[in-house]
Amino acid sequence: MRIPFSYWWNKVKEDGSFAQNYAVVLSGTGLNIGIQVFVTPILTRLYTPEAYGVYSLFLVVSTNLALIASLRLPQAIMLPKAESEFRALIRIGVVASAALSFFYFVVLFFLKDQFLSFFNADKLIPYYYLIPVMTFLVCMNQYFGSWQYRNNLFKKSVAVDTSISIGVRGFNLAYGFLSKGTLLGLVFGDMLGKVFGLILSWKLILKERIKGLYDGVSKNDLLQAFKTYRVYPFVNLPGVWLEMFSGQLPVLFLSFVFGLPTVGMLSLAVGIMDIPKRLFAYSATSAFYKKAVDVYESSKNGLGALVTKTLYFLLAFIVIPYSVIMVFGKELFAVVLGGNWAASGSIARYLAMYYVIELLCVSLGSIFYVLRKEKVLFRFQVGFLFVRLMVLMVSYILGFSVDATILALSIANVVLFSTQLWVVFDFSKLNGYKYNGIVWGAIIISVAFMFGLRFLMHEFGLM
Known part of the structure; x- marks a missing residue:
């Protein structure tokens, strides 16, 4: 049954609805990504791999x-x-973050010398x-x-994020031009962005509510909150860290x-490949999680419909961009980002093999938390x-090249993410x-x- 556009438009206009929240986050993320797309071809000519x-x-x-x-x-x-449980929980988190x-x-x-030298990062x-x-x-x-x-x-959160994104990109451009692409220019820009993000969030969004953290919270409240949510540091954290660490192993x-320099090539490829993920998956995750919690509390059998709608929506937007990268990645990177980045385009072609499946897993992965299946996810x-x-x-023992290593990892990721998606x-x-x-039918x-398009372009001398 086809759902008319007017239905979705009315949902978007409905205050506090899933559709409106997702549309707000999506529009803000889209604007931030638009800034990135505009600025990146300039940054790649200012900063080296x-x-x-x-x-x-x-x-x-x-x-x-x-x-x-x-x-x-x-x-x-x-x-x-x-609210008292919330205040206790966030106070535990802030103190733990500062202490660690x-x-x-x-x-x-x-241990700075030994640690950083191991990764050839003496600078x-x-x-x-x-x-x-x-x-x-x-x-924080x-x-x-x-x-x-x-x-x-x-809405306020998106406004702050967009302002910070513009400021960071502007700083990176100015600092890169004045310093002739210093090695730490991108690092400085990101750190300044996070500092100003906290300040703006505090002053413009959470000012009144932050005062609530200083309301009386007893030691018993803190212990009870930690006991209630201990699954996050003791079960959820190890699993998520393993997932993050394994995903960052290539770096x-x-x-x-x-x-x-090779890490820089991979970094840029991942940054470009993450654009659809940031635009759709990360935006959908927060809104989907909240909606999934509400649906499951009201009806234990309602998750299937929500997952199906989200799946079709995401497939409609993500399959084509990743297919373009898989087929034309090397040429696109060389033309848009500069000839020095063609190798990054080759890496992106291999990454595209599994990125569609990964994006779906990221978007729909909240199901594990909603159903309290954290152990399965672990x-x-x-x-x-x-x-x-x-x-x-x-790869290391056999002396694989960079391309061969990334290809082997991509094939493994295809199998891993497909299995996880099946469980979802x-x-x-x-x-x-x-x-x-x-999913695979759409990709193929x-x-x-x-x-076929590449073949025709080659036949007509367009490539």
Whole structure:
């Protein structure tokens, strides 16, 4: 049954609805991505692959540490029904983040040379202290972001994020031009953006509610809140960290084996490939999670319909962009970003093999949390890490090239994400084989069309 456009338009206009919240987040994310698309071809001519490599390695280290420091509690912020429980939970998170960030500083003070030299990042050694600072900033941005979504402050949150995105890109351009592409220019821009993001969120969005954190919260309230949500630091956190770490293994591996310029090539490829993921998956995740919680509380059998609608919506927008990259990636990167980045386009072609499936898993993965299937997700995350680690070890032993290593990882990821997506369908009481078949059918048809287009362009001398 076809749903008329007027139905969706009315849903978008309905205050506080899933459609409106998603539309607001999507529009803000789309604007931020538009800024990135406009600025990136300029940045790639200001900053070298090594500068992108430094930035990528810095982010990998700081985000991994931030995930641990946050105790994964930002994910639980939307769940407490009582305001006192919410205040206790966020206070636990902020104190833990600050304490662990300071601990990281102490450890790096003594081990910075050994740690950074291992990844061929000696140029980062004088700036080691920026890593724990960035760690704390990431944690606080996560808490503030979840806090805003908890209170349905989507419009204000998007306005702040967009303002910060414009400011960061402007800083990167100006600093890159004046410093002639210094290695740490991208790092400085990201850190400043997070600092100003916190300030704007505090002053413009959460000002009155932040005062509530200082209301009386007893030690018993803190202990009870931690006990209630202990699954996040003790079960959810290890699994999510394993998933993040296994996903970022290529950065660490390439840095160790091939050096920072190669990491820069991978970093740019991932950044471009993440555009559809950021536009659709990350925007959908927050709104989908909240809607899935509401649907499951009202009707245990309603998740299947929500998953199906979200699946079709995402497929309609993501299959073609990734198919274009898979077929034309190398040429597009060379033309748009500069000839020095053609190798990055080759890497992007391999990544596109599994990005459609990964995007769907990211968007629909909240099902594991809604159904309290965190242990199942944890098994997947352990499996992901093990398989990826084995692939990289074999690549290192056999002396694979960069392209061969990325191709092997991409094939492994296709199998891993397809299996996880099947389980998501099954938990939603949908036929996993049927809906996986729909996904792969859409991918195969789109890629075949792009290869046909490439053949015609070659025949007519357009390539």
